[in-house]
Amino acid sequence: MTKIVNLATPELNTLNVNQAASLLAYSVDLVLVINQSGMIEKVIDGSKPVHTKTQSLLGKKWIDTVAIDSQPKVNALLKTTSNSEEQNWRQVNQEMGDSSSIPIQFSTLFFQQQNKLIAIGKDLSGLSALQQKLVQSQQEIERDYASLHAIENRYLQLFNSIDQAYLIIDSLTLKILEVNKSAGFLVGDLKKIQGKLFTNLFPVKDHVAIQEYLTGSKSGIMQSSIHSTLENLQEDVEISSVLLREGNHNICLVTVKPKANGIQVGNASDQSVLVSQAIEDFQDGFIICSTNGVILTANNAFLSMSQTTQKDNILGKSFELWLGRASIDLKIILGTVREYGVIKDYASTITTDDGSSPINVVISATNFNAGKLSAVAIGIHQISKTSREPASKSDNLGKNAKELTQLVGKVPLKQIVTETTDIIEKLCILAALDLTMSNRASAAELLGLSRQGLYIKMRRFGIVDNNASDDLDS
Structure with missing residues (x-):
């Protein structure tokens, strides 16, 4: 928008403000003559009046005749002085006598000798209506797009189902x-x-x-x-x-x-057959048990791990019969699944029916619902012995043993034996907490201690485990 240059020049300053307002009315839509107190003294309509009640603005302060959000703009326009070289156009929502509001773009001219302002305005109603139509069209396009997108989604879901x-x-x-x-x-x-x-x-x-x-x-x-x-x-x-x-x-x-009765990928019953067969032939052991640990089904890999000859020999029995730490392991697994929904890579051993050495395993489990039945799915992955031994703990034990041998000749043997006992005791407590995933109740049971006895020893050795829980029993 073109900027208005102030008329406060020696040649034009003598021009009467009312005459100037009348001349300007031929090129704009509305002209207001405003005195030094901000009151409207004269209203002149352009060739096409912006409203039938523009004369109702006479005798009122201009700032009181505009919308609240436009008052700061009018205040800025009223501050035009002889020192102002140019004034920007500002869009104002001008209110008329019948409570209607018209968007008008105003700029002001200052007449220093007469100490008055002329506010010249251009009606933006047409542009505003056009903008409103544009917004409505955009909203309609968005609604049509959303409807089309919904139809497309329904079609794809139907087509693929x-x-x-x-x-x-x-x-x-x-x-x-x-x-x-x-x-x-x-x-x-x-x-x-x-x-x-x-x-x-x-x-x-x-x-x-x-x-x-x-x-x-x-x-x-x-x-x-x-x-x-x-x-x-x-x-x-x-x-x-x-x-x-x-x-x-x-x-x-x-x-x-x-033509043959082959498996169809969309058939739910055939999908179940595929999943069941895949689990049955899977390399890792897999069992499904009830929420209290009774085995409902098991795959061939678990039968091989436990050296069980027939599946009927394990169905209906508690999973703890094949766990190295029996009820302790089962409580930790089921308790963690009950509280968090899942347990991952829990280290344990699987005992065998033929009396051979236990198998080192890591166990992962999750709970699920099949109709009205709540159950726990357990995956059992066999690992080697070396993979279970954390290097950091072995290094720590070796470091402590080396430090103890350096004490020989410096302190009495009785003191060395006492410190050795403390180190072993601390390492056993740490190992128990690690094996039981920081469950103190299970760790105490694993060590053959009371809970109170374990807490006392933990405080004595400065063992603090922020992730520790007191109990996972049901």
């Missing part, structure tokens, strides 16, 4: 436009086949027949199916198609169905 394999094919080029998830089991990577020719999924000898079949599709009518073989799986399939109208061109909705 169908058990049957569906492909959308361009009826002219026979290129694959879209594929649902169930089709991925048959045709491979969904992203890679989009944009490829549908006929390339089948042997070359069948290309012509498939092409003729698709081009012969009729709108809205499912054709009788044809048969071919998928190249990637070498599996016989049944192909059927229906022609659909999409805008100005046609598409084919093609169904691909295996």
Whole structure:
């Protein structure tokens, strides 16, 4: 917007303020003559009045006739003086006598000799209405976009939730436009086949027949199916198609169905079979037990770890029978799962039914609900002996032993034995806390101490564990 240069010059300062206001009214929409106290002395409408009640502003202070948010702007306009070389335009919400508000862009001119201001204004109602229409149009576009996005999401969810394999094919080029998830089991990577020719999924000898079949599709009518073989799986399939109208061109909705009763990726029961078989053949031990530790099922790897000949020999029995520290380990595992929902890499051992050496393992578990049944899924990973021994503790023990040997000849043997006992006692307490994941109640049970006895020894050796918990028992 063009800036207004002040009229306080020797040549123009003698111009009468009312005459100047009348002249300016020809080029703007509203002119206000304002005295030194900020009161409106005269109101002159332009060629097209901004409102029918502009004369109601006479005799009022200008700052009192505008909206509250515009008062600081008017205050700045009223401060125009002879020293001001130029004045910026400011948008003001001018209120009229009937409580209506009109957006007007004002600038002011100062007449020093008469000590008055002229406020010249340009009506922004048209621009404001245009801006409002723009905002409304933008909001309507956003609503339409949100509605379209919701429809697209519903379509994708419906398309991908169908058990049957569906492909959308361009009826002219026979290129694959879209594929649902169930089709991925048959045709491979969904992203890679989009944009490829549908006929390339089948042997070359069948290309012509498939092409003729698709081009012969009729709108809205499912054709009788044809048969071919998928190249990637070498599996016989049944192909059927229906022609659909999409805008100005046609598409084919093609169904691909295996002739054999193979597994369909979208079938929930078949998915359960896959998961169950994978767990049964998994290398790590896997069991599902009740919330109190009774084994409900176990895989072959756990039978091998425990050297159990038959699965019936472990079902219905407590998991603690095969844990190295029996009830202590089970309390920690189930208590942690009950409190936090999961336990990871808990170090323990699995005892065997044939009496051979226990197996070092790390155990992870989580709780889950299957219908009305609450259960705990437990994974058991076998590890070597060396991987369980923390290097830092071995180094610490060696360091303490070396320090003790240096005391020989300097202090009595009785004192050395006492310090050795203290070191071993402290290391045993730390090891128990580590094994029980800082559960003091279980650590005390593991060491054969009372809880109070353990607390006294921890304070004596300065052992502080911020993560310690008192008990995880149910």
